Amino acid sequence: MKGITKVSEHFWIFEEDGVRSFLFEGDKRAMLVDTGFGTLRIRQMAAELTDLPVFLVHTHTDRDHTGGDKEFKPIYMHPSEMDYYKDRLPRDCHMEDVQPLWEGDTIDLGYWRFEVILTPGHTPGSIMLLEREKRMLISGDSIQDGAIFMFGPGRNMPAFQCSLEKISAMADAFDTIWPSHGNYPLKAEIIPGILKGAKDLVAGKLTEQEPPEPMPCKKYACEVASFLYHFDA
Numbered sequence: 001m002k003g004i005t006k007v008s009e010h011f012w013i014f015e016e017d018g019v020r021s022f023l024f025e026g027d028k029r030a031m032l033v034d035t036g037f038g039t040l041r042i043r044q045m046a047a048e049l050t051d052l053p054v055f056l057v058h059t060h061t062d063r064d065h066t067g068g069d070k071e072f073k074p075i076y077m078h079p080s081e082m083d084y085y086k087d088r089l090p091r092d093c094h095m096e097d098v099q100p101l102w103e104g105d106t107i108d109l110g111y112w113r114f115e116v117i118l119t120p121g122h123t124p125g126s127i128m129l130l131e132r133e134k135r136m137l138i139s140g141d142s143i144q145d146g147a148i149f150m151f152g153p154g155r156n157m158p159a160f161q162c163s164l165e166k167i168s169a170m171a172d173a174f175d176t177i178w179p180s181h182g183n184y185p186l187k188a189e190i191i192p193g194i195l196k197g198a199k200d201l202v203a204g205k206l207t208e209q210e211p212p213e214p215m216p217c218k219k220y221a222c223e224v225a226s227f228l229y230h231f232d233a
């Protein structure tokens with residue numbers, strides 16, 4: 001599925017074959033969260049929706065989130081993500097254009113105010129963005145009801161569990177969760193289910209299934225999501 005969904009005033013979603021990016025319009029500038037696979041003309045799509053300058057923030061930098069990066073400067077991400085990004089640097093992108101976003105930083109757009117929360121595990125520098133006044137959480141890939149990729153370089157299951165515990169402790173600050181994959185919006189009640197699933201996975205309690213397409217991992221479904229994971233021999 002591809003297309004633009006207007007969620008509310010100053011908030012749009014770009015859907016692109018299973019991954020989504022978010023555009024938030026503020027008073028003087030607009031923030032794009034991730035750029036998808038790169039098959040959308042996301043810079044132009046954003047420009048058709050807002051006259052304000054658009055800057056880019058990454059929840060994390062797996063390739064399904066960085067495909068349109070070359071059209072943006074600077075590119076903001078947590079410093080813990082920078083080496084991961086460098087290893088997968090999208091074509092025509094340069095590390096000189098990458099700028100840090102730290103834990104606790106506030107991205108103040110006027111109408112929107114997002115707090116940066118470091119939630120490593122899915123990738124080393126995955127972040128979530130919390131809008132306390134509007135009680136929304138942008139969760140990237142770490143909280144979703146689809147398949148959570150947890151195999152290969154950069155994944156860290158203990159860190160993932162710690163991050164879910166951390167965000168779980170903040171769950172009274174948001175009503176809706178806006179993930180990059182799967183259904184949306186989700187409610188905070190899904191977080192304990194994902195955390196339990198991650199613990200059950202590591203404990204060998206989830207049933208091994210074949211992945212949806214050939215990948216060096218297996219699929220493990222819990223009650224609320226699934227994990228693509230590889231047990232080290």
Ligand SMILES: [Zn+2]
Nearest residue numbers: 062064141180
């Ligand atoms: Zn993703």
